[in-house]
Amino acid sequence: MAFEYFSAALEAVPPLRLAAAGGVLLAWAALCRHAWRRGHPLLPAAGEWTVVYASQTGTAAALAEESAALLGAPPPLPLDLLPLERLAGGGRFLFIVATAGEGEAPDNGRRFGARLDAWCAATRSSAGQVPLAAARYALLALGDDRYPGFCAFGEQLDLALQAAGARPWQAMLRVNRSDEASLQHWFAGLGAFIAAPQLTRQALATTAWRLQQRDHLNPGSSGGEVYRLCFVPAADGGGSNWPIWQSGDLARIELPGWGAPRDYSIASLPTDGSLQLLVRRQVDRHGRPGLASNFLCSELPLNGCVDWQIRPHAPFHLADNAQRPLLLIGNGVGLAGLLAHLKAARAAGSAEQWLVYGERCPQADDHAGRLLPAGEGVRIDRVFSRCPQAPAYVQQRLREAAGELQDWVARGAAIYVCGSRRGMGDGVEQVLRNVLGEALLTQLAQAGRYRRDVF
Known part of the structure; x- marks a missing residue:
């Protein structure tokens, strides 16, 4: 009886009014769906995920590897190598970035901001549109609250992405000194996207x-x-x-x-x-x-x-540089990573290596001379800042050898720097800019032929 009554009532409604009511219901349903989707973004397919990192000591790179493996995404990209066209094309992006030095970007993220600004300005002027409106992202910022620029680069990146129109699907997560509880929170959030909310990250062995x-x-x-x-x-x-x-x-x-x-x-x-x-x-x-x-x-x-x-510290691996000529530059206990590279390069058949190493006193601090005597194909330049006869610094030695430096790079050499950021690391980079030029140094970094582990 109820069904017959309802059918008769519908037949009594004029067709135009019935169509109008249907249109209102469809519009209301669409509005509700849009509102719900704003708070519940569509889960992306595996191919839509892009994981990006900016890492100085390897922590952000390792977390990016874990995150990509969890989501079934392709291997993560260094931030400097993220194609802006891919970002503009939309999809879901994970940014895992550290802050280096006094609030600075890591080496593989330093050039992204300027590149994004220039690209967005060109896109807006030519098409009058919001460049990254189709991109959704989450951002994990690593830092150390003992420094004044705690997570500063993560905050800068977050603001730059939103200014270009990208939309975060959750607030940026700050992690202090690799705090395990915060990292578990990040991975639990990722687990929610793949229907595994109780997910916990795998600890290193x-x-x-x-x-x-x-x-x-x-x-x-x-x-x-x-x-x-x-x-x-x-x-x-x-x-x-x-x-x-x-x-x-x-x-x-x-x-x-x-x-x-x-x-x-x-x-x-x-x-x-x-x-x-x-x-x-x-x-x-x-x-x-x-x-x-x-x-x-x-x-x-x-x-x-x-x-x-x-x-694993992938940003500082030899990778496909193992058989290239190697220019290894460092000071203090930064010699450790360079010693391992020298051994690995010799084992891989690298033709020649050049180590430029700095310490304080030639009588007491000649670690390079004690641990790795010069051998065939290995050139070692040791400089000492407190040598009474000829005090010198690593960056000064490189400046004096500018012609040789240019020749090594022209022959395909890769450059590795390990040691203190202040003084040595910053000074060496300035010399490389002056001798090689900003454009070439950028090309070397993007090709993986200029790598730093500075602290």
Whole structure:
């Protein structure tokens, strides 16, 4: 009866009025759907995800790799290599970026802002449109709140993307000193997109290592004490259970009460028979030793055990540069990563290597001379800032060898810089700009032939 009554009522309504009512209902449904979608974005297909990183020490790059693997996305891109046309084409983007130095962009993100500004200005002027209106993104910003520019680059990138019309689907997440709870929150958010809300990130494998040898490399130095530490797995099964790493990778240690993990460049290859590090014992202006460096250099007894994680550091790998001529530049304990590269390059058949290394005193601080005597195909230039006869700095030595520097690059050399950002790292970059030119240096960086691990 109810159905018959409803049918009769519909027949009594004039057709035009019925059509108008239907149109109103359809419009209302469309409006409701649009409002719901604004708060519940469509889940993208795997091919729509693009993961992008800007990383100086490798943490952001490693997190980008994890995120891409979780989402079934292609391998992540360095921010400098993100095609702006892809960003304008729309889809879902994950930006995982660190802040370097005093609030600066990492090396593989420094040129993105200027490139985005120029491209957006050209697009707006030619088409009068919002360039990135089709892009949706989430942004994970890594930083250290002990520095005044905490997550500054992440904040700058977030503002630049929104100014160009891209829309965040969630607020930027700031992570202080690799805080695990914050990182778990990020991965749980990604898990919600693939119907796995209880997802937790996979931790890097941790191995117990035994301190086999500790050598004080610079007794009598006016600088901080530097030690070479050699570790072997505590449960050594004849090499069968050794973790695998490559030159450029890092070793991470974290102990209760430290507040944040510490990363150290690995100075050896697995074929050397030990995990070797160069560690400077830090002391602050009040004479208080650093927690991590003092533990490793003084408190950990010989044959004592400690847990290490091996962290891939893809931005500083040799990759396809292994057989190129290599120009390796560094200072202090930054020598560690360069030593590993020298060994790997020799093993790969690299024709020639040139190491330019700086320290304080030639009598006490000649780590390069002690750890890697010059051999066939290897040129070592050592400079010392407190040498009474001829004090010099790394950047000064490069400036003096400008012609040779240009020749090495013309012959296909790759440039690796490892050590302190202030002074050495910034000074070397300025010399490279002056000698090679800004355009060529940018090309080298984008081609992976100019890489830095500065801290």
